[in-house]
Amino acid sequence: MKRVQFEHSPIPYLFVAPQIIIIVVFFLWPAAQAVYQSFLLEDAFGLSSQFVWFRNYSDTIFSAAWLQAFWFTIIFSTLVTALSLGLALLLAVKANEVIQGASTYKTLLMWAYAIAPPVAGLMGNLMFNPLIGDLYGFMNAVGFDFDHKLDPYDAGFVVVLISVWKQVSVNFIFFLSGLQGIPKSVNEAALMDCKSPTRRFWTITFPLLAPTTFFLMVINITYAFFETFGIIDTTTQGAPGGATTTLVFKVFQDGFRGADIGGSSAQSVVLMLLVLALTVIQFRFIEKKVHY
Amino acid sequence: MNRSAISTHIILICGALFMTLPVWVAFATSTHAPETILREGLQIWPGGHFLETYNEVLFVEGGVMKKVTATAMLKNSLILGVGFAVGKVIISMLAAYAIVYFRFRLAVPLFWVIFMTLLLPLEVRIIPSYKVVADLGMLDTHAGLIIPLIASATGTFFFRQFFRSVPDELLEAARLDGATAWGFFIDILVPLSKTMIAAILIIMFVVGWNQYLWPLIMTTKEENYTLVIGIKQIYQVLNEGGELPQFQKAFALTILATLPPVLVVLIFQNWFVKGLVESEK
Amino acid sequence: MSGVHLKSVRKTYPNGAEAIRGVDMDIQSGEMIVFVGPSGCGKSTLLRMVAGLESISGGDISIGDRVINDVSPSERDVAMVFQNYALYPHMSVRGNMSYGLKNRKMDKAEIDKRVNDAAKMLKIDAFLERQPNQLSGGQRQRVAMGRAIVRNPQVFLFDEPLSNLDAKLRVQMRIEIKRLQRRMNVTSIYVTHDQTEAMTLADRLAVINDGLVEQMGAPMELYNDPKTLFVASFIGAPQINLIPVKFDGTTLSNGALQLAGFSGLPENTDLVLGIRPDVLRVSGDGQFEMRVDLVEQHGGENLVYGALLGATNNEGDDLEVCLKGDKEMLPDLDGTLRLGFDSSTAFVFRKDTGERLI
Numbered sequence: 001m002k003r004v005q006f007e008h009s010p011i012p013y014l015f016v017a018p019q020i021i022i023i024v025v026f027f028l029w030p031a032a033q034a035v036y037q038s039f040l041l042e043d044a045f046g047l048s049s050q051f052v053w054f055r056n057y058s059d060t061i062f063s064a065a066w067l068q069a070f071w072f073t074i075i076f077s078t079l080v081t082a083l084s085l086g087l088a089l090l091l092a093v094k095a096n097e098v099i100q101g102a103s104t105y106k107t108l109l110m111w112a113y114a115i116a117p118p119v120a121g122l123m124g125n126l127m128f129n130p131l132i133g134d135l136y137g138f139m140n141a142v143g144f145d146f147d148h149k150l151d152p153y154d155a156g157f158v159v160v161l162i163s164v165w166k167q168v169s170v171n172f173i174f175f176l177s178g179l180q181g182i183p184k185s186v187n188e189a190a191l192m193d194c195k196s197p198t199r200r201f202w203t204i205t206f207p208l209l210a211p212t213t214f215f216l217m218v219i220n221i222t223y224a225f226f227e228t229f230g231i232i233d234t235t236t237q238g239a240p241g242g243a244t245t246t247l248v249f250k251v252f253q254d255g256f257r258g259a260d261i262g263g264s265s266a267q268s269v270v271l272m273l274l275v276l277a278l279t280v281i282q283f284r285f286i287e288k289k290v291h292y
Numbered sequence: 293m294n295r296s297a298i299s300t301h302i303i304l305i306c307g308a309l310f311m312t313l314p315v316w317v318a319f320a321t322s323t324h325a326p327e328t329i330l331r332e333g334l335q336i337w338p339g340g341h342f343l344e345t346y347n348e349v350l351f352v353e354g355g356v357m358k359k360v361t362a363t364a365m366l367k368n369s370l371i372l373g374v375g376f377a378v379g380k381v382i383i384s385m386l387a388a389y390a391i392v393y394f395r396f397r398l399a400v401p402l403f404w405v406i407f408m409t410l411l412l413p414l415e416v417r418i419i420p421s422y423k424v425v426a427d428l429g430m431l432d433t434h435a436g437l438i439i440p441l442i443a444s445a446t447g448t449f450f451f452r453q454f455f456r457s458v459p460d461e462l463l464e465a466a467r468l469d470g471a472t473a474w475g476f477f478i479d480i481l482v483p484l485s486k487t488m489i490a491a492i493l494i495i496m497f498v499v500g501w502n503q504y505l506w507p508l509i510m511t512t513k514e515e516n517y518t519l520v521i522g523i524k525q526i527y528q529v530l531n532e533g534g535e536l537p538q539f540q541k542a543f544a545l546t547i548l549a550t551l552p553p554v555l556v557v558l559i560f561q562n563w564f565v566k567g568l569v570e571s572e573k
Numbered sequence: 574m575s576g577v578h579l580k581s582v583r584k585t586y587p588n589g590a591e592a593i594r595g596v597d598m599d600i601q602s603g604e605m606i607v608f609v610g611p612s613g614c615g616k617s618t619l620l621r622m623v624a625g626l627e628s629i630s631g632g633d634i635s636i637g638d639r640v641i642n643d644v645s646p647s648e649r650d651v652a653m654v655f656q657n658y659a660l661y662p663h664m665s666v667r668g669n670m671s672y673g674l675k676n677r678k679m680d681k682a683e684i685d686k687r688v689n690d691a692a693k694m695l696k697i698d699a700f701l702e703r704q705p706n707q708l709s710g711g712q713r714q715r716v717a718m719g720r721a722i723v724r725n726p727q728v729f730l731f732d733e734p735l736s737n738l739d740a741k742l743r744v745q746m747r748i749e750i751k752r753l754q755r756r757m758n759v760t761s762i763y764v765t766h767d768q769t770e771a772m773t774l775a776d777r778l779a780v781i782n783d784g785l786v787e788q789m790g791a792p793m794e795l796y797n798d799p800k801t802l803f804v805a806s807f808i809g810a811p812q813i814n815l816i817p818v819k820f821d822g823t824t825l826s827n828g829a830l831q832l833a834g835f836s837g838l839p840e841n842t843d844l845v846l847g848i849r850p851d852v853l854r855v856s857g858d859g860q861f862e863m864r865v866d867l868v869e870q871h872g873g874e875n876l877v878y879g880a881l882l883g884a885t886n887n888e889g890d891d892l893e894v895c896l897k898g899d900k901e902m903l904p905d906l907d908g909t910l911r912l913g914f915d916s917s918t919a920f921v922f923r924k925d926t927g928e929r930l931i
Contacts, residue, residue, distance in 0.1 A: 012390035029424060031417045095304060119502075119520060271415065480661055
C-alpha cells in the first residue's frame with residue numbers, strides 16, 4: 001500500500017475494467033457453467049437436460065477409465081517433476097561452478113524454453129517413428145522389445161521423456177538464478193568451514209535453494225497436469241488403451257470428441273479442486289504473492 | 293584443468309547435447325529428400341534439399357496443408373504472439389496501477405477476482421469457454437483467439453510488485469508538480485517500467501506463440517491456423533499414411549514453429565531470464 | 574510572498590494513532606523555520622500536511638489568507654525537496670525541472686527561461702541534458718532544489734534534504750541553502766533531526782516532540798532559555814549534562830555530591846540539573862570532581878568525558894559528564910579534575926513534567 005494514493009474517483013474502476021470484464025466473461029462465467037453442467041444430464045441431441053445431482057460425478061469419476069487416467073497423471077507428474085528437477089539442478093550447479101564457457105552452456109541449456117510442448121511432442125514422435133526414428137531402432141537394438149504404439153510402459157516412457165526434456169530448461173533457469181542469488185560471502189564462509197564440496201552442497205547450498213525448489217515443484221506439477229496436453233496430443237493421444245491419458249486430456253476427449261458435456265464438466269470441476277489445492281499449498285508455504 | 297573441472301564440463305556438454313541435438317537432428321533431417329529419410333532414417337548432417345523443402349512449405353499452396361502456406365500460419369502465429377503479449381501487458385499494468393495507487397472500495401474484492409484466474413486454467417473450463425466465444429460470434433477471429441487469453445493474474449501481480457517498489461516520493465513529487473492520475477501513469481510510471489515491460493513482452497510473446505489448446509478449438513478454418521496448430525494437422529496426415537510420408541516437411545514445420553520464439557529468447561536472453569524469474573516470484 | 578499559519582492542527586490516523594496533537598504556529602513571510610525533533614515525533618507529518626500529502630484531521634492550515642486544507646497539493650503553490658530527492662529517473666535534469674511547469678501549461682519559452690536561470694543559480698547548467706543517474710549526490714540534490722525553485726512557489730518545503738549526503742557536502746549544501754533562501758526570500762519550512770543543521774539554518778526553530786511543539790524561537794533563544802528538559806537536551810552539541818538531584822531547602826544533592834546556592838525549588842521532588850559542557854570550568858575551588866575517561870580532540874577544542882565522583886545516575890551507575898575545553902586541555906586519563914560552574918548558568922527541571930524551574 002502506498003503512503004499516498006489518489007483520492008476516491010471513478011478512475012480506478014476504469015483502469016481495472018478491461019481485466020475484470022475479461023475475467024468475468026471468459027473465466028468466471030464459464031467456470032460457473034462448468035459447475036452447473038456437471039449436475040446436468042443432456043440427451044444425445046443436446047435438446048433437453050435434466051438435473052441429476054452428483055450422478056455425473058459418480059458415473060465418470062468412479063469409472064475405470066477415469067481412475068486409470070488419475071493414477072497415470074499422478075505417476076506421470078511425479079516422474080516428470082522429479083526427473084526434470086533433478087536433471088536441472090545438476091546442470092545448474094555445474095553451470096554455476098564452471099568459469100570457461102559459462103554463458104554458452106547457459107544459453108544452450110535454457111533455449112528450449114521457447115519450444116512449444118506440441119512442437120516438442122511432434123519432434124519426439126518423429127524421432128520414435130518406427131519408419132525413420134533412430135530412437136525407436138536404438139531402443140530395440142539395445143535389447144528392449146520397444147513398441148510405444150502397443151506397450152503402455154513404452155508409451156509412458158516416450159511422453160515422460162519428452163515432457164522432461166521440455167521442462168528442464170525452465171527449472172534450470174530458476175535453479176541457476178537461485179544459486180546466483182546466494183551471497184558470495186556465504187559461499188566463502190562455507191568454504192572455510194567445510195572441506196567436502198558434496199557436504200557443502202547438501203548442508204549449505206541445497207537448504208538455501210529450498211524455496212526455489214518448492215516453488216518449482218508446484219510449477220512442475222502444474223505443468224505435468226496441464227501443459228503436457230500438447231505433448232500427449234501430438235504423441236500417443238492417450239493410447240494405447242488410455243494408458244497415457246492424463247486427466248486434462250480426458251476432459252478434452254470426453255467433452256469434444258465424446259460430446260459428454262456433463263461428464264466432462266464433472267471432471268473439470270474435480271480438476272478445479274485439484275488446482276485449488278495446489279494453489280493453497282503454494283501460498284501456504286510461499287506466501288509471497290498475497291500480502292494484501 | 294583438474295579432474296573435477298573436466299567432469300563438470302563433461303556433464304554440461306552432455307546436458308547441452310541432450311537439449312540441442314533433437315532440434316538439430318530435426319533441422320538436418322528437414323533438409324533431405326523424403327526418399328533418403330525413409331531409407332536411411334534420421335539425419336545428423338544437413339542435406340541438399342533445404343531450399344526445395346522450405347520453399348514448398350513456406351510459399352506453395354498445398355505444399356504443407358490443403359491450401360494455406362506456412363507463411364500464412366507464421367503470420368497468424370505472429371499476430372497471436374504479439375497480440376497476446378501486448379494485450380497482457382496493457383491490461384495488467386492498468387489493473388496493477390489501479391490497485392496500487394488508488395484507494396477504492398472494491399479494491400480488495402477485485403484483487404481477489406483477479407487472483408481467481410490462477411485457480412481456473414483454461415483446461416478446466418474449456419468447453420463453456422468455447423461456448424461463450426461461439427455465442428459471441430468470435431470463433432475464427434483474431435479477437436476471439438486473443439482476448440480471452442489476456443487476463444493475467446501473474447502479470448498483474450508482477451506489475452503490482454514493481455509499482456510498490458517505486459519510491460512513494462515520486463508520486464508525491466509528481467502530485468506537487470501537478471500531474472493527474474493519467475499523467476503520472478503515462479509520464480512517470482510507464483517510462484520507469486520500460487525494462488519490466490520489455491521482459492514481460494518477451495516472455496509473453498513466447499507463451500502466446502506457443503498456445504495450443506485454445507487455438508486448437510477456436511480455429512476451424514485452415515486459414516486461421518497458427519504454426520503450432522499446423523503441427524497437429526501434419527501429425528494427423530502422417531498418421532493416416534497414404535503415399536510417401538513427407539517427413540521432411542513435418543520437420544521443417546517444427547523448425548519454423550520453433551525458430552521465432554527461440555530467436556527472441558536468444559536475442560533478448562538477459563531480459564528474458566529476468567522477466568521469467570521476476571514474474572514468477 | 575506570504576506566511577504560513579497553523580491553527581490547532583491535528584492528525585489522527587484511521588487506527589487511532591495521533592501523530593499531531595494540536596499545533597499552532599505563525600510563520601512570517603520570508604522566514605526560514607526549522608522543525609526539529611527525534612524520529613517519529615511528527616515533524617515530517619506536519620510538513621507533509623502543509624504540502625497536502627497528508628490529510629488534515631483537525632484545525633486549519635493557511636498560506637497567506639487562503640485556507641488550504643482541501644486544496645490539492647499541486648494547487649497550494651508550494652514546492653518540496655525530498656529526502657531521497659525523488660527525481661524522475663527516466664527524465665533528464667531539464668525534464669525533471671520542467672515537468673511541473675509543463676503540467677501547468679506554461680509556455681515553452683518561459684519554461685526554458687526559468688529552468689536556465691535556476692540551473693545557473695545552482696551551477697547545474699552544464700548538466701541539464703544528463704540523466705539523474707549520471708550525477709553525483711550533491712548534483713542530484715541541486716536538481717531537486719532546482720525543481721522546487723523553477724516553480725517560484727510561495728513556500729519551500731524541505732524534508733531532511735541533506736541526510737543522504739556525506740558530512741562534508743552536507744555542510745557545504747547547508748550553507749548554500751541558507752544563502753539561496755536569503756536571496757530568494759521565500760517562506761521556508763525545513764525538517765531535520767540534526768540539531769546542528771537546525772541551529773545553523775533556522776530563523777526560528779520549532780522543537781517538536783510527540784506531536785506537539787515543545788518550544789519555538791530563535792536558535793540561541795532555545796539554547797540559552799529552554800522551556801523544557803526535552804528542548805534543553807535536544808538542542809546543543811555536545812549534549813547538556815543532566816544530573817538527577819533532590820533539593821532539601823538549601824542544597825541540590827545526589828549521593829556525595831552536594832551543590833549549594835539554589836533556592837525556591839520544591840523539596841522531595843525528583844529534579845534534574847542541567848549544565849552545558851561549555852559552562853563547566855576547571856577550577857581548584859569547584860563544586861565537584863570528575864574522573865577522566867576519555868579525551869576527544871576535535872582540533873580547535875577538546876571534549877573531556879568522565880564520571881562524576883560521588884554521584885550516580887538513575888540506574889545506580891557512574892554518571893557521565895562532558896566538559897568542553899580548548900585544545901590545550903589534555904588531562905591525564907584516570908586522573909581527576911575539579912570542576913565548577915556558575916549556578917546562574919545552570920538549569921533545573923522537574924523530572925516528571927520536564928518543566929524548567931530555574
